[in-house]
Amino acid sequence: MKRTAMDPDTLKTAAISDFVAELATNIRSGLSSDDVRNRLEKYGYNEISERHVNPLVKFLSYFWGPIPWMIEIAAILSLVVHHWADFAIILVLLVANAVVGFWEEYQAGNTIAVLKEQLALNARVKRDNRWTTIPARELVPGDLVRIRLGDIVPADARLLEGEPVQVDQSALTGESLPVTLESGDTVYSGAVLKQGETDAIVYATGASTYFGKSAQLVKEAHTVSHFQQAILKIGDYLIVLALALVALILVVALFRGDNMMTTLQFALVLTVAAIPVAMPTVLSVTMAVGAKGLATKKAIVTRLASIEELAGVDVLCSDKTGTLTQNRLTLGEPFVIEPFTGDQAILYAVLASRAEDQDPIDLAIISGLKEQEPVTVYNITHFQPFDPVNKRTEASITAPDGATFKVTKGAPQVILKLCSNAPDIRSEVEEAINGFAHRGFRSLSVARTDGSDQWKFVGVLPLYDPPREDSKTTIETAKSMGVKLKMVTGDQVAIAREIASQLGLGTNILDARLFEDVSHHKAGELAQAIEDSDGFAQVFPEHKFHIVDVLQKEGHIVGMTGDGVNDAPALKKADVGVAVSGATDAARSAADIVLMAPGLSVIIDGIKESRKTFQRMNSYAIYRIAETVRVLFFMTLSILIFNFYPVTAVMIVLLALLNDGPILAIAYDRTHYENQPESWNMPLVLQISTVLGIAGVISSFLLFYLAERVFHIGPEAIQTFMFLKLALAGHLTIFVTRTRGPFWSVAPSPVLLWSAVATKLLATVAAIYGVFMVPISWKWALIIWVYALLWFLVNDRVKLVAYRIFNPAEPALLAGKVSATEH
Numbered sequence: 001m002k003r004t005a006m007d008p009d010t011l012k013t014a015a016i017s018d019f020v021a022e023l024a025t026n027i028r029s030g031l032s033s034d035d036v037r038n039r040l041e042k043y044g045y046n047e048i049s050e051r052h053v054n055p056l057v058k059f060l061s062y063f064w065g066p067i068p069w070m071i072e073i074a075a076i077l078s079l080v081v082h083h084w085a086d087f088a089i090i091l092v093l094l095v096a097n098a099v100v101g102f103w104e105e106y107q108a109g110n111t112i113a114v115l116k117e118q119l120a121l122n123a124r125v126k127r128d129n130r131w132t133t134i135p136a137r138e139l140v141p142g143d144l145v146r147i148r149l150g151d152i153v154p155a156d157a158r159l160l161e162g163e164p165v166q167v168d169q170s171a172l173t174g175e176s177l178p179v180t181l182e183s184g185d186t187v188y189s190g191a192v193l194k195q196g197e198t199d200a201i202v203y204a205t206g207a208s209t210y211f212g213k214s215a216q217l218v219k220e221a222h223t224v225s226h227f228q229q230a231i232l233k234i235g236d237y238l239i240v241l242a243l244a245l246v247a248l249i250l251v252v253a254l255f256r257g258d259n260m261m262t263t264l265q266f267a268l269v270l271t272v273a274a275i276p277v278a279m280p281t282v283l284s285v286t287m288a289v290g291a292k293g294l295a296t297k298k299a300i301v302t303r304l305a306s307i308e309e310l311a312g313v314d315v316l317c318s319d320k321t322g323t324l325t326q327n328r329l330t331l332g333e334p335f336v337i338e339p340f341t342g343d344q345a346i347l348y349a350v351l352a353s354r355a356e357d358q359d360p361i362d363l364a365i366i367s368g369l370k371e372q373e374p375v376t377v378y379n380i381t382h383f384q385p386f387d388p389v390n391k392r393t394e395a396s397i398t399a400p401d402g403a404t405f406k407v408t409k410g411a412p413q414v415i416l417k418l419c420s421n422a423p424d425i426r427s428e429v430e431e432a433i434n435g436f437a438h439r440g441f442r443s444l445s446v447a448r449t450d451g452s453d454q455w456k457f458v459g460v461l462p463l464y465d466p467p468r469e470d471s472k473t474t475i476e477t478a479k480s481m482g483v484k485l486k487m488v489t490g491d492q493v494a495i496a497r498e499i500a501s502q503l504g505l506g507t508n509i510l511d512a513r514l515f516e517d518v519s520h521h522k523a524g525e526l527a528q529a530i531e532d533s534d535g536f537a538q539v540f541p542e543h544k545f546h547i548v549d550v551l552q553k554e555g556h557i558v559g560m561t562g563d564g565v566n567d568a569p570a571l572k573k574a575d576v577g578v579a580v581s582g583a584t585d586a587a588r589s590a591a592d593i594v595l596m597a598p599g600l601s602v603i604i605d606g607i608k609e610s611r612k613t614f615q616r617m618n619s620y621a622i623y624r625i626a627e628t629v630r631v632l633f634f635m636t637l638s639i640l641i642f643n644f645y646p647v648t649a650v651m652i653v654l655l656a657l658l659n660d661g662p663i664l665a666i667a668y669d670r671t672h673y674e675n676q677p678e679s680w681n682m683p684l685v686l687q688i689s690t691v692l693g694i695a696g697v698i699s700s701f702l703l704f705y706l707a708e709r710v711f712h713i714g715p716e717a718i719q720t721f722m723f724l725k726l727a728l729a730g731h732l733t734i735f736v737t738r739t740r741g742p743f744w745s746v747a748p749s750p751v752l753l754w755s756a757v758a759t760k761l762l763a764t765v766a767a768i769y770g771v772f773m774v775p776i777s778w779k780w781a782l783i784i785w786v787y788a789l790l791w792f793l794v795n796d797r798v799k800l801v802a803y804r805i806f807n808p809a810e811p812a813l814l815a816g817k818v819s820a821t822e823h
Contacts, residue, residue, distance in 0.1 A: 290613030306592035331368035336459035437494030487535030506534030544570035611673035629693025727763035
């Protein structure tokens with residue numbers, strides 16, 4: 001029976017009660033979007049997209065996630081001790097905080113989801129007697145699909161009549177080599193077509209496929225990115241600090257005989273304020289906004305964490321064709337072997353080409369034919385398309401006089417190996433090929449069979465792909481940014497060296513054939529040669545993987561570009577895999593970033609944007625740690641030394657809410673990109689933030705002393721004092737941590753500036769009019785503003801001194817980032 005997509009009304013009603021029951025049972029155990037999607041599919045919700053599932057889980061996670069439930073416990077404790085006002089306030093603020101955080105993350109995530117839909121797997125399907133391209137998820141059993149070289153098979157299907165094809169099923173079966181499939185054989189969803197093209201009838205889609213059934217049984221293991229490692233380190237530091245100090249407060253309260261219920265309520269809220277529950281969200285939103293910025297540069301991010309990885313790339317291995325060059329081939333004057341002529345060489349090459357495939361080499365050859373009429377008189381009875389294994393095309397021809405012969409074109413070494421006259425002409429052909437190579441031409445050889453069905457070498461066609469106009473400038477920019485660019489090409493060493501010389505890359509080009517049969521004692525020498533080289537020639541896909549592996553072992557963060565089926569392993573292996581414009585489905589699926597425009601400049605723009613995003617994340621991390629240290633130590637010391645709660649539990653929750661606006665706005669802040677690759681320097685982050693936190697503790701105790709001993713203000717008014725001071729100082733800390741130079745060295749974005757101003761004014765209004773606290777006068781509010789601003793200037797100096805102490809490479813105290821570029 002033919003399955004069809006479910007309509008929206010059916011989606012709303014089918015098995016809803018079962019789904020809701022299972023969702024409610026599992027939500028507290030950390031239900032992920034994939035878990036929800038699997039359950040939806042189990043109950044028939046097969047057409048629900050990621051944009052529909054994620055909002056549900058995201059919103060619920062703000063109430064039932066691993067940390068927010070602690071706030072709920074604090075609200076319950078308020079209810080138990082009959083603190084009705086605290087209970088109501090915490091509940092309202094919890095809801096408000098969830099709405100703010102959810103909406104910001106949803107907006108950014110939704111934008112990226114829309115962009116990623118451009119990369120969704122498509123399928124060529126015949127419907128209503130015409131071929132069309134549709135999203136693979138819309139396929140149904142019975143559809144007729146066409147699968148070409150490099151395509152990912154969109155569904156389980158059976159092959160129809162036609163030539164055998166080679167399919168890579170390693171992701172499904174573990175077979176290391178492609179398998180040959182013939183008419184009637186089954187091809188599975190997720191497999192990759194490595195040779196040939198074919199039509200097939202779909203018989204299973206989605207979760208019903210072989211791949212879909214396997215996915216239900218096996219969860220994919222993910223490596224921990226540098227971003228995730230940084231989050232874990234920061235989280236561990238703050239959680240251990242918070243729990244230690246909170247435990248100390250509870251122990252002291254127990255010995256003093258304090259009201260343990262009130263103390264426990266305060267301790268829970270303080271723990272929530274200290275633990276960086278919002279950090280993953282804020283940093284994810286920051287990366288999502290960065291991904292949106294990359295999209296404007298025609299680079300679509302498929303894995304958010306790759307933005308942080310891209311900021312640290314110090315070696316970029318780039319394809320030559322189409323990335324460094326124009327991918328617009330021009331045919332030169334052929335070299336031919338007698339008795340063949342140049343026109344015959346071009347004619348045979350045209351017969352071994354197909355214009356409908358829109359292959360750049362084929363189009364260049366076809367355009368070099370002086371007259372199209374000679375081609376039309378030949379009948380092509382069979383055509384074998386190019387594949388990366390055989391490296392040639394072949395056609396069976398019937399001439400006007402009824403004679404039959406074959407023609408082929410492809411890599412010179414492959415064609416020479418075919419030909420019976422190769423021993424007699426090899427030196428002559430190689431001399432011609434080398435001559436073309438030294439002029440920057442790529443050689444393509446042509447052969448045909450004679451009357452005895454023996455291959456005869458016809459000639460060599462020179463093709464030239466000129467460098468892109470912006471490539472040389474872009475490479476110079478990459479060098480100035482600390483990125484070593486290495487060219488990777490399948491062309492000969494001489495061609496690679498000529499192009500590299502024109503682009504200013506250097507001429508130390510390594511022949512990839514050296515990778516084969518390297519003895520163990522020479523492996524170290526080869527690794528050093530790879531690191532020192534300017535590029536690689538005669539590269540096969542497996543060589544790319546080896547290049548990435550060696551460079552990573554040498555401590556480099558490696559970016560690798562690719563476009564073909566066999567590039568997928570190297571793209572997956574690289575820290576940042578980049579599928580260039582026009583890449584196959586297999587390459588795009590393996591890549592972290594997909595380029596929608598040709599050229600290297602897109603990647604360099606992406607590196608700049610990612611470094612700006614990294615700066616925002618780094619600034620936020622320092623801010624978050626500094627604020628946590630400031631609040632934790634001030635609260636703990638106040639309770640232990642003075643037996644006084646400087647702020648109430650409600651004030652802590654209110655501070656957390658007021659911080660959300662400016663904190664999320666940091667994702668849109670102006671920033672600089674460094675001219676060196678970025679990486680998480682966790683000792684420096686912890687040192688700078690701790691120093692700023694301690695400076696904040698000193699300023700808070702000084703104000704506490706002035707309020708109590710000099711101004712003789714009552715305890716409840718002091719709490720309002722300290723609330724306003726913490727609110728103002730906390731927001732001002734953002735403007736301290738966002739730059740490594742003086743705070744004025746980079747102007748903040750209007751969004752960040754005005755969100756901070758707005759929240760400061762809200763905190764001031766709350767303090768003056770006594771919203772959830774005892775009111776203070778306008779005079780006292782003004783004094784606190786002046787006090788906070790003065791300490792802001794002091795903290796900025798403290799930051800500069802700290803950078804000079806902990807990072808001597810920093811510029812002089814009053815110097816900005818001279819080499820940086822403003823966003």
